[in-house]
Amino acid sequence: MSTLVSLSILPNELENTDYILKAALKKAAINPANVADWRIRKRSIDARKKPVKMQLQVEIWERGDLRESLSKFESKDVSNAPTIAIIGAGPAGLYAALRAIEAGLKPIVFERGKDVKARRRDLAKINKEQIVNPESNYCFGEGGAGTYSDGKLYTRSKKRGNVLKALEWLVHFGADEDILVDAHPHIGTNKLPKLITAMREAIEEAGGAVHFDSKLTDLIIEDNKVKGLEINNETKYEFKEVILATGHSARDIFYLLHAKNIKLEAKPFALGVRIEHQQEVINYIQYHGETDNPYLPPAAYSLVVQIDGMGVYSFCMCPGGIIAPCATAQDEVVTNGWSPSKRNNPYANSGIVVSVTPEDLPNYTPDDPLVCLNFQKEVEHTCWVAGGRTQQVPAQRMTDFVNGVKSKDFPKTSYQPGIVSADLNKVLPDLIAKRLKKAFVAFGKKMPGYLSKDAVLHAPESRTSSPISIPRNSETLEHVEISGLYPCGEGAGYAGGIMSAAIDGINCVDAIAKKYAL
Known part of the structure; x- marks a missing residue:
């Protein structure tokens, strides 16, 4: 066990680690000779009155205390494992794919847009030439809307899953450890593409696959069960489990489901x-x-x-x-x-x-x-x-x-x-x-x-959240009427940002793993 101490300091004192440790030890009445390790666990600004203060939560380990290491993505070879389809390579889709690998499932990700590098050219066309590519833009493409729209990681979704684990996975793939400390963590649009690329490479190295320019155009359903899907109006694939993580702006998906009489709200x-x-x-x-x-x-x-x-x-x-x-x-x-x-x-x-x-x-x-x-x-x-x-x-x-x-x-x-x-x-x-x-x-x-x-x-x-929810069973996370279809993330109405979408992706894979007793 560790000891947590709350401190209020001036902003210029934040860089004085000796002062912070000394103040924390004094407040906790801990002998400096017994300290094995310490860190700033949380950091926030209190600007309610002047002078502005920094609020810190300091964590101290004494000799004999057990300190847990950061959660890391645990890769394994899933080349020959059972396959699942994931529609969308946003935070919900990518985290679902990574969690699938940990669970012993082979994820096949279909993304309508382009990879992060190629996507930049289409963003430049919107800004400079005012030409919108309906398949590759600020909303569609590798990493989803969050990749090129800020990368804020704040979420109130404490009950939806392990927020810390989701943040620690980002650190594993290259994010600064400050995101584990700040009350409102933020990566930044300039740094996110490198992280997203590292995630995709980990999926592919484990035996999974990520297909770009691959738009879902139909779901194959028989007897209220998913049998497969159609990509780009031509290629058909057989799948029994499909995670639908298409984001809040994939309006064609809502119209597709509605045309197939799949329940929406x-x-x-x-x-x-x-x-x-x-x-x-x-x-x-x-x-x-x-x-x-x-x-x-x-x-x-x-x-x-x-x-x-x-x-x-x-x-x-x-x-x-x-x-x-x-x-x-x-x-x-x-x-x-x-x-x-x-x-x-x-x-x-x-x-x-x-x-x-x-x-x-x-x-x-x-x-x-x-x-x-x-x-x-x-x-x-x-x-x-x-x-x-x-x-x-x-x-x-x-x-x-x-x-x-x-x-x-x-x-x-x-x-x-x-x-x-x-x-x-x-x-x-x-x-x-x-x-x-x-x-x-x-x-x-x-x-x-x-x-x-x-x-x-x-x-x-206008795109604060999805204007539609795709109802699902609260236990199995499958659509209330279609077995094998897992509405996921912001587009389905179960998330409100990068972290809550990532956590929902993990939750959907855990439901599939439970179904197969993995």
């Missing part, structure tokens, strides 16, 4: 805008004017308020970040945000979104599982039209939006395709725009200086 989601401030403004607000402290990282924020019966909240806040074009079709626009590992860009951006339930929508009927998806699509298409039918997005200064005035000009934006002035009160649906307007006023009171003419809204932020 509309689910709550959120929709709004992505707002951008100068990072120094957020630093000034959050650090109470303490902006010249080199030991403080770029500041983040988290906001939430109830407006007219709906929650409005910040989503995927990116300090020192960039706004990215995340459309998956040419006739829509979608925004998201990401940060490099150092978070050293001059802008801070965040989604500000309104919670929407199926019942909130004007054309809601209980028997239509696609109602939220279609609403989401309509907003993205309307914004595409308002932006000039390119990947430019309609935009508005925050104060102009609140006052109902079209912006005459803009400060510089990080969104590469560019922005077009529009009154978002008229572009966005009333149920979204009216609540956003009230929320910004409320947020300006919570964070004086947040409601600013220099902050710019980019519309829409």
